[in-house]
Structure formats: C-alpha cells, structure tokens
Amino acid sequence: MSNWDILWSSYDVFLSGFYNTLKLFGLSAVLAFLMGSAMVFLLEGSRPRLKVPLRIFIDGMRMLPFLILAYLLYYGLPSAGIRMSAWTAGIIALVIYHGAYFAEILRGCRSTFAQGQVEAAIAQGFSQPKMFMRIILPQLILKTRGLLGNQLIILLKDTAFLVIITVRELTAAASSLSSTYFIPMEAFIVVIGFYWLISIGLELFIKMIGRFGAKRGFENA
Amino acid sequence: MDSSAWGLLIQGAWTTLWISGISIAIGVVMGLLIALLRVAKIPVLHQLLGVYISLARATPLVTLVLFIFLTAPTMGVNLNRNVAGIIALTLNTTAFNAEIWRSAFNNFSKEQREAALAIGMTPWVYFRRIMLPQITITSLPGLVNEMSFLIKGSPAIAVIGVVDLTRVTNRISAVTYDPLPPILAAAVLYMLIISLLVWLQRLAERKASRLAV
Amino acid sequence: MPETAAVSIRNLSKSFDGTEVLRDVSLEVQPGEVVSILGSSGSGKSTLLRCINWLEQPDRGDIRIAGDRIGVSDTGKPMSRRELAGMRARLGMVFQGFNLWPHLSVLRNVTEAPIHVQGLSKAEADERAMALLEKVGMADKREQYPYTLSGGQKQRVAIARALAMQPKVMLFDEPTSALDPELVGEVLGVIKDLSKEGYTMVLVTHEMEFARAVSDQVVFLDKGIIIEKSHPSEFFENPKTDRVRRFLELEAPAV
Incomplete structure (x- = not known):
C-alpha cells in the first residue's frame, strides 16, 4: 500500500479536520466582523464616550501575537476561576483578536469620509443606527474589501494556532496522521492544499464584491 | 513571579528575537531577489515563483513549521528545531516581502529612468544609484509592517518545541502552577517589541512620504 | 569644407503601432546654433527630440552627434548599453x-x-x-x-x-x-x-x-514631416505655407 493509499483510507480524519477548521473560521469571521462593525458604530458621532477605551483595546490587540491571547484565555484564565473548553477559548480568542483588526480597517476608512454624506442622511431623517447600517457600512465594505479579504485570510491561518491549545482542526489532523503512520510529507501536502483552496476561494469572493463595487465607482480598494 | 521566572522569560524573548531577526534579514534580501526575478518576467520561473508566493501566503505558519520539521527526517535531513523554525519563518516572510518590493518596482516612475539614461547612466548604475535607494525607502514601511507580522506569527515555532517567548510561559507555570502571571508578562514583552516596530514604521512612513514628489 | 554638424539627422522615420509619427525627417544643427522645433501637439516634435538621444529608437534613418552615429555601432549592430550610455x-x-x-x-x-x-x-x-x-x-x-x-x-x-x-x-x-x-x-x-x-x-x-x-x-513639424525650416524672422513674419500661417494665428498671444 502506498502512502497515498494510507491517507485515502483515513480521509474521514481530514474531512473532520477540514470541517472543524471551516466551522472555526466561518463562525469567528462572522462574529469578528460584527464586533468590528459594532466598535466602529460606537465611535460614530462627534464625541464618542468609548473612544479612549476602544482605542486602547484595538491598539493593544494589534500589538499581541494571536497565540498569546489564546494562551491567556485557555491556560491563564483558569487561575482566575474562569474555565472553558479549548474550542470555546479558541473561538473567543479569534473573535476578540480579529474583531479589533476589522475595527481598525473600518475605522481607518471611515475617517476619510466626507461629512456631507452623513449630513445628507441626517437631513433626511435617518436615525443614527439606520444611517450607519444603510449609508456608512455598505460603503466601508466596498472600499475596504481588499483589506478585509487579507484579514480573512489571516484569520483562516490563525485557526491553525489552535492546534497548540489542543483544538482538533485541520493542522491537528495532519499532525496526528503523520505521527500515526509516519507519512508527514503526504499528510501535510494535503492539508496545505486545503488551506490554499480556501484562500483562493476567499480571493475570488473578494473579486466578486469588487465587480459589484466597480459598477458603483468604487474602483480602488 | 520570582527572578528565575523573569530570567526564563527574558531568555524566551531573546529566542523569539534572534530567530525572527535572522528570518527577517534573509527574508528582506530574498524578497528583493524574487521580486527582481518576477519583474523580469522570465517564462516558467515567473509562474513558479507566483505559485510559491500564493502557497506561502496561504499556508499557516504552524502548519509550515510542522511540515518542515516532520518532513525533513523522511528525506534524510535531520533538522535542529531552531533551524526548522528559521526556515519556516523565512519561507513565509520572503513571500510577503517579495510582493512589497514588487509593488514598489511597479509603481516606480518611468520618467526617472529616462532622466538617468539621458544623462548617460547605464541601466546598472541607474538601478543601483537611482532606483534601489528610492525603492528601499518606499518599501520600508511595508517591510517593517511585515516584520511586526512575523514577530506576531513567530509563536508558531513553539509547536515543534522551540522555547520562545510564548512557550516559555508553559515552562514557568510548570513550576509555579500559576500560568496567568507569566502569560501576562510575555504579553507585555511582545507589546514592547511590536510597539518599537510600529514606531520605526512611522519614521519610515514619514521618510517615504517625502519621496512622493 | 564646413565643420562637422553638432547633430545631423538623416531620413528619420518612426511609427508607433502602425501610425507614422516621423516621416523621412532630416535636420542639421551646427555647433553654437539654437534650433527650435515647433508644431501642434501630436506633430511628432517630442518624438524627434527623444530620438536624438535614443530614448526612442527610430525605425529608419540615422543620427550623428558630432559625426558619431548614436544607437548603432560601427559594426552595424545595436550599441551595447555601455556605448549607448557614453553617447548619451x-x-x-x-x-x-x-x-x-x-x-x-x-x-x-x-x-x-x-x-x-x-x-x-x-x-x-x-x-x-x-x-x-x-x-x-x-x-x-x-x-x-x-x-x-x-x-x-x-x-x-x-x-x-x-x-x-x-x-x-x-x-x-x-x-x-x-x-x-x-x-x-x-x-x-x-x-x-x-x-x-x-x-x-x-x-x-x-x-x-x-x-x-x-x-x-x-x-515646423506637421504630421511627422518638416514643412518649414527657416530663420525666425522669416518664419514668424513671412511664413511660406498656409499651415504655418494658421498655426501662428492660433498661437499668437491674444493682445
């Protein structure tokens, strides 16, 4: 039996790893984006109350490695009496960490908007949340799609760190297969191929948004 | 945390710094070489390098480190953990740096080349004296930013047992049974390192903006 | 025998993507002379100038700088980068x-x-x-x-x-x-x-x-051809062609 046959016979291990990685990625991408948008919404208005704490939080996260945050939640918090599973700790770490990055991307773009748009919306009687959802956020997404796409790919790659805190995701699958059958080369080639596929898929998705944006004159990301 | 714990932590920080430092140094130069080869658009090589860059950017560092460390012995090469870590970090950062250099090349003005050729410079003198110094300045903010990313990704080498600033916290808490303090202390040290790089990046940006005439 | 021309352009032609920008242009510039090339935009005047130092390579014809040919070495082959840099x-x-x-x-x-x-x-x-x-x-x-x-x-x-x-x-x-x-x-x-x-x-x-x-x-260049070549006083006061007369009327400062 060749090494590839051995791998094929345990395709279910890959599939469950792949599925777990997708689940980690999908769930935390959505939540992190919501969190980032919410933070930018809280920064709306001329004198937002939460400006300073949010600034500190966002900059703080951007100066930390993702893994140290995961360590903090999984290994550190139990000594403060807070215990959670590796899976939960992993998702929370991904959401908090990438939420801050999403917030920074959107905030940077928001600060370049002309005031006139907001005034026009207020003049028409939009409420603050409605204006944010209907006027600001759609433009932010179109304008920052390239950066958002990059961030999604970084998020995808950060899920692999969770193998270190014992989450059973895709890289963990390769690692366990390669130690069971001692075929690291083949196992990792398959797994890297999976990551590559998802990344290319994400890039295509961003291009699609780009075509949608180009029609509306949002040429440059 | 006692002084021996701090001592271990500093050792971990040093490991993170020197391993990342070597990878950054190689990665910046290799990135430039690859960008040059890509700009030259040599058939086949151009496509091969394109695939390398696309793959390296899509592969998580943890996965890459494991792949290199576990695969090398099957090909008869016994890699020391540190070397495996350096190779993985370098393969990763080189791909990002190559794209930073390449975009600086592509955005470089054609007019300056004409001015240099018109005054009698050979293409090589033009490259060395006019283009490279400016491309270096315009790429620098991006390169420093990528250095921050590399440091933030460097804990990946913990997965093969390199005792870096992240993994050293396990080692300390194995003795003290209290993981929270060393993890917080490591976080502070990471913040110091990254904030230094962010500060350097601002300096580089200020310098680069002066070239935008 | 006259001294060697500082720039001597003979039968120069150049096209971009099938459009002829310069057609059979010849021109001599003597040492110490100041020559102005006029023409409306798209007449090929910048291209002519850029051919002189080989930033554009002409399709036909030759250019000599103080007697030495630029762009093509004595053996008839294109100049090496180093030779070209020396000429430039x-x-x-x-x-x-x-x-x-x-x-x-x-x-x-x-x-x-x-x-x-x-x-x-x-x-x-x-x-x-x-x-x-x-x-x-x-x-x-x-x-x-x-x-x-x-x-x-x-x-x-x-x-x-x-x-x-x-x-x-x-x-x-x-x-x-x-x-x-x-x-x-x-x-x-x-x-x-x-x-x-x-x-x-x-x-x-x-x-x-x-x-x-x-x-x-x-x-004066028009559509890649030199249609007038004269002393400035004659050119501006007594143009030989209608084309130049029209050009001068349009370009004349509106006083």
Whole structure:
C-alpha cells in the first residue's frame, strides 16, 4: 500500500479536520466582523464616550501575537476561576483578536469620509443606527474589501494556532496522521492544499464584491 | 513571579528575537531577489515563483513549521528545531516581502529612468544609484509592517518545541502552577517589541512620504 | 569644407503601432546654433527630440552627434548599453516634468552622474555643480530636497544637472509646459543665458515669442514631416505655407 493509499483510507480524519477548521473560521469571521462593525458604530458621532477605551483595546490587540491571547484565555484564565473548553477559548480568542483588526480597517476608512454624506442622511431623517447600517457600512465594505479579504485570510491561518491549545482542526489532523503512520510529507501536502483552496476561494469572493463595487465607482480598494 | 521566572522569560524573548531577526534579514534580501526575478518576467520561473508566493501566503505558519520539521527526517535531513523554525519563518516572510518590493518596482516612475539614461547612466548604475535607494525607502514601511507580522506569527515555532517567548510561559507555570502571571508578562514583552516596530514604521512612513514628489 | 554638424539627422522615420509619427525627417544643427522645433501637439516634435538621444529608437534613418552615429555601432549592430550610455552623456536633456531624483538633494542631483558616470572625484563634481547652480540661481538651495522646490526651481536644477555632464548639445523637451505661468519666465531666462554663452541647443517649445528671440533656426513639424525650416524672422513674419500661417494665428498671444 502506498502512502497515498494510507491517507485515502483515513480521509474521514481530514474531512473532520477540514470541517472543524471551516466551522472555526466561518463562525469567528462572522462574529469578528460584527464586533468590528459594532466598535466602529460606537465611535460614530462627534464625541464618542468609548473612544479612549476602544482605542486602547484595538491598539493593544494589534500589538499581541494571536497565540498569546489564546494562551491567556485557555491556560491563564483558569487561575482566575474562569474555565472553558479549548474550542470555546479558541473561538473567543479569534473573535476578540480579529474583531479589533476589522475595527481598525473600518475605522481607518471611515475617517476619510466626507461629512456631507452623513449630513445628507441626517437631513433626511435617518436615525443614527439606520444611517450607519444603510449609508456608512455598505460603503466601508466596498472600499475596504481588499483589506478585509487579507484579514480573512489571516484569520483562516490563525485557526491553525489552535492546534497548540489542543483544538482538533485541520493542522491537528495532519499532525496526528503523520505521527500515526509516519507519512508527514503526504499528510501535510494535503492539508496545505486545503488551506490554499480556501484562500483562493476567499480571493475570488473578494473579486466578486469588487465587480459589484466597480459598477458603483468604487474602483480602488 | 520570582527572578528565575523573569530570567526564563527574558531568555524566551531573546529566542523569539534572534530567530525572527535572522528570518527577517534573509527574508528582506530574498524578497528583493524574487521580486527582481518576477519583474523580469522570465517564462516558467515567473509562474513558479507566483505559485510559491500564493502557497506561502496561504499556508499557516504552524502548519509550515510542522511540515518542515516532520518532513525533513523522511528525506534524510535531520533538522535542529531552531533551524526548522528559521526556515519556516523565512519561507513565509520572503513571500510577503517579495510582493512589497514588487509593488514598489511597479509603481516606480518611468520618467526617472529616462532622466538617468539621458544623462548617460547605464541601466546598472541607474538601478543601483537611482532606483534601489528610492525603492528601499518606499518599501520600508511595508517591510517593517511585515516584520511586526512575523514577530506576531513567530509563536508558531513553539509547536515543534522551540522555547520562545510564548512557550516559555508553559515552562514557568510548570513550576509555579500559576500560568496567568507569566502569560501576562510575555504579553507585555511582545507589546514592547511590536510597539518599537510600529514606531520605526512611522519614521519610515514619514521618510517615504517625502519621496512622493 | 564646413565643420562637422553638432547633430545631423538623416531620413528619420518612426511609427508607433502602425501610425507614422516621423516621416523621412532630416535636420542639421551646427555647433553654437539654437534650433527650435515647433508644431501642434501630436506633430511628432517630442518624438524627434527623444530620438536624438535614443530614448526612442527610430525605425529608419540615422543620427550623428558630432559625426558619431548614436544607437548603432560601427559594426552595424545595436550599441551595447555601455556605448549607448557614453553617447548619451554627450547630450544633455531637460524634460517637461523635470524628473529630478527625489531621494537626492539639489546638489547630489547635479553631481550624481559626474561622479558615477564620468568618474569625477566628489570634490571636483561639487565644484562643477556649485558653479552651475550659481549660474541657474539655485546655489543657496543646494542642501534642499526636490519636494521643497517650486516647479521653476526644479526645472532650473534639472538644467544644471544636464549641464554638469558638459554636453555637446542640450535638448529641451517643452521645458516650461508643466509650469505655472508666473514661473515660466525664470526658466526661459536661464535658457536664454545659455544661448548667449554659445551652447548648442535643440528646443521643443510652445513659447512662440521665446523661440523667436533665441533661435537661429526654426523648424515646423506637421504630421511627422518638416514643412518649414527657416530663420525666425522669416518664419514668424513671412511664413511660406498656409499651415504655418494658421498655426501662428492660433498661437499668437491674444493682445
């Protein structure tokens, strides 16, 4: 039996790893984006109350490695009496960490908007949340799609760190297969191929948004 | 945390710094070489390098480190953990740096080349004296930013047992049974390192903006 | 026997993507002469200038600088990069967009080629550069970087940079077209001084009054063909063709 046959016979291990990685990625991408948008919404208005704490939080996260945050939640918090599973700790770490990055991307773009748009919306009687959802956020997404796409790919790659805190995701699958059958080369080639596929898929998705944006004159990301 | 714990932590920080430092140094130069080869658009090589860059950017560092460390012995090469870590970090950062250099090349003005050729410079003198110094300045903010990313990704080498600033916290808490303090202390040290790089990046940006005439 | 022409262009033709930009153009520029090339935009005048130092390669014809052919070596093969660089060093070129090198100070912009192409020592190059910066009135700005200068100042530095190679011929490609009107005068003043000092110059310009004042010969290009070549007084007062008459009427300053 060749090494590839051995791998094929345990395709279910890959599939469950792949599925777990997708689940980690999908769930935390959505939540992190919501969190980032919410933070930018809280920064709306001329004198937002939460400006300073949010600034500190966002900059703080951007100066930390993702893994140290995961360590903090999984290994550190139990000594403060807070215990959670590796899976939960992993998702929370991904959401908090990438939420801050999403917030920074959107905030940077928001600060370049002309005031006139907001005034026009207020003049028409939009409420603050409605204006944010209907006027600001759609433009932010179109304008920052390239950066958002990059961030999604970084998020995808950060899920692999969770193998270190014992989450059973895709890289963990390769690692366990390669130690069971001692075929690291083949196992990792398959797994890297999976990551590559998802990344290319994400890039295509961003291009699609780009075509949608180009029609509306949002040429440059 | 006692002084021996701090001592271990500093050792971990040093490991993170020197391993990342070597990878950054190689990665910046290799990135430039690859960008040059890509700009030259040599058939086949151009496509091969394109695939390398696309793959390296899509592969998580943890996965890459494991792949290199576990695969090398099957090909008869016994890699020391540190070397495996350096190779993985370098393969990763080189791909990002190559794209930073390449975009600086592509955005470089054609007019300056004409001015240099018109005054009698050979293409090589033009490259060395006019283009490279400016491309270096315009790429620098991006390169420093990528250095921050590399440091933030460097804990990946913990997965093969390199005792870096992240993994050293396990080692300390194995003795003290209290993981929270060393993890917080490591976080502070990471913040110091990254904030230094962010500060350097601002300096580089200020310098680069002066070239935008 | 007449002395060798500073620039001698014979039967030059050039097309871009099938469109002929220059058709069988011939022109001689004698040492010390100032030649202005006029024509409406798209007439091929910039292309002609850029062929002289081989920034554009003509399809047919040849160009000689003080008797030596540029672009093609004696053996008939294309010149090596090094040979070509050597020929170009004998021609100074001033561009519409200045094209200063932003990473170098004013002084270093001027000394860069003398040091790294001609192999002058830094001291020699500095001395030569300072004399030229003095001449164009930019000596006090020598330590500044291009981004701090106005367009007119940039162009004066660019002229000093070209002169620093001690070229046989100076080529000016619409040197004032990118300038605000109030800055045109200072640049034209410098070029005029050079003409009085006996520099050989070929000038593509839109400044009619200026061309009239400094030129020894005016050449009019239309659709890639030289249709008139004469002394400025005759060209401006007594044009031979309807085409030039129409052009002059349109370009005449609206007084």
